[in-house]
Amino acid sequence: MTNRSFRRPPVQIAAPVAAVCTLLLLGLWIRGADAQSQPDIVLVPHRATYDMKLSVTRPNSGIVDVSGRMVLEMVDSCDAWEVKQRIKLKFLRNEGDEFDTDSSFTSYETKDGLGLRFSVRNIQDDEVEEELRGHADLQAAGAKGRASFTLPEARSFELPAGTLFPTTHLMLLIQHARAGDKSVSYGVFDGARLDGAFQVNAVIGKPPRGPLPPVRGDVALLRGQQSWSVRLAFFAAGDQGTANPEYEMALDLLANGIARSMLLDYGDFAVEARLVQLQALPRPRC
Template sequence: MLDRLSALPATVGTVLATAVTAGALLAATPVLAQPAATSMAAVAAKIQPHRAIYAMSLGSARNGAKVSDVRGRMMFEWADACDGWTTEQRFQLRFVYSEGDDMAMNTNYTTWEAKNGLRYRFNVRKLVNGELDEEVRGEANLQADGAGTAQFTKPEPQEMELPAGTMFPTAHTLAILDHAERNEPFFTRTIFDGSDAEGPTEVSTVAGKPGAPKESGKDPLLKVGKSWPIRMAFFPLQSDSAQPEYEMSLRLLENGIAESMQIDYGDFTVNAVLEKIEALPKSGC
C-alpha cells in the first residue's frame, strides 16, 4: 500500500477527520448525481494554481506495525494549462522498518486533465533504493455519463473499461469543494487516477463544517475564504469489505490548497505539513 502515496491529492485527492466509519458511509450513502456544470465552474474559478512543499513524517504507529519511522518531502504542483489542469507530485521518502531495514522511495507522478473532465493523461515513475520499481503511463477518456476506457502503454499495453460515474482526480477535488460549499457533506465516487495498473477506486468522502483557514497568520494564499476538514476512505472497486485500504485526511481551502494532510494505513499514519507555498499564474483562458 505504500505506493498509494503517489496518489496523494491528485484527489485531495488524496486525507481528513470525521467520526464516521468509511464502511458505514459506503453502506448508507447513495451515489449522488454529478454536480451541475454551473456550480462546478464557480468552484473552478476560485482555484489558485500553486506549488507546495510538504514535510512528511510518521504520525503514529500501532503495536505490531512494521514501519517504525517515515521521513521525507513531497512537492505538489497544480497548474492551469488553459484547456486543462496539470498536476505534478514528487516524493522523496525513507521508510524505516521495525526489524531495522529501511527503504528509500522516489516517485514522480504527472497528469493532465481536461477541464470538462472527459480526457486524462498520466505518467508515474517509481524508484525504490535507486532502482526503477514501476512505470505507469497512459490516457483515459470518458463519455458524459462517466463510462469510458483507459489505455495503458506501460507497464504493458492494455485497455481497461471504466464504469459509468467514473471521475478523474481534479474533477473529484472540484466535486469535493462543490459538495462542501453546498453543505452536502457525504458522497461516494468511482475515481480513476492512473497511479497504478489496478484500475478505479471507490472513494467515500466526508466534508466537515467550514471554518476560517487555520494558518491565517501566514502566507496570504492561506487566508482566502473558507476551509473544510475532509476525510476520504479508499476501497478497491470490487471489494465487499467494510474496511478501506487506506484513508486520507486534510484541511482543504476553497482555493484548492491543502493546509495539512494525513494518510492512515491502519497500523501507521503519515503526516504532511505545509512548509512552503507559491502561487502559479492563472491561464486567463
C-alpha cells in the same frame, strides 16, 4: 512490514487530490458535469511543499520512523489542469535498517473532465519498482469511458458510468462542502492502478481548530478561504462494504483547492504532511 515496495496512496485531492471512487448517490454525476462552470469554485495554480513525518505506527507494522518531503504543483494550462506530485520518504524499520522511496505522479486533465493523461513512477532504493503510463477518456459527463495503459504493458478496460477524474473530483468535493453536505461517494480514476477506479467515500466536517503552523511564501493564498476537514477512504473496485479501505486520507482543504495539511493512513502506519511553503503560479492568458 515486509520487503515489498512501498505503495503510495492515490495522489490527487486531490488529489487532491488524488488521489484521487464509485458513484453511490443517484444523480450526483450530473451535478459533477457542472462543477468547473461554477463561478464560486476557483482553483488556484500553486506549488505547495509539505514536510512529512510519522504520525502513527501500529503493532506489527515494523516501521519506527518516517521522514521526508512532498511537493505538489497545480498548473493552469488554459484547457486543462496539469498536476505534478513528488514524494520522497526515508523509512526506518524496527530492525534498524532503512529504505528510501521516491514516488512521482503527473497528470493532464482537460477542464471538461472528459480526458486524462497520466504517468506514475515508484522507486525504492534507487530501483524502479513500478511505472505506469497511459490515458483515459469519458464519452460524456456521467457516461462510461475507457482507460488505456502503455506501461508496464498494453492494457485497456472500460470505466463505468459516473467515473470522475481527480481534479473534477476535487472541485465537486468543494462544491459539496460549500453546500453543507456531510458525506458523498464517487468513482475516481487517476491512473495509479492497473485494475480500474477507486471507490472513494468522503466525509466532510468543520475546519480544524487551533492555530496553524507558520508557512513561508505566498501566504495570501491561505487568507479569507473557507476550509473543511475532509476524510477520504479509498476502496478497490467492488470492495466497498466488504473490506477495509486500501488507504485513507484526511485533509484540511481550502475552497481554492489548497490543502494546509494531510494525514496519509496506510493501515499499518500513518504519515502526516504539513504545509511549509507555498508559491503562487501564474494564470495563463488563454
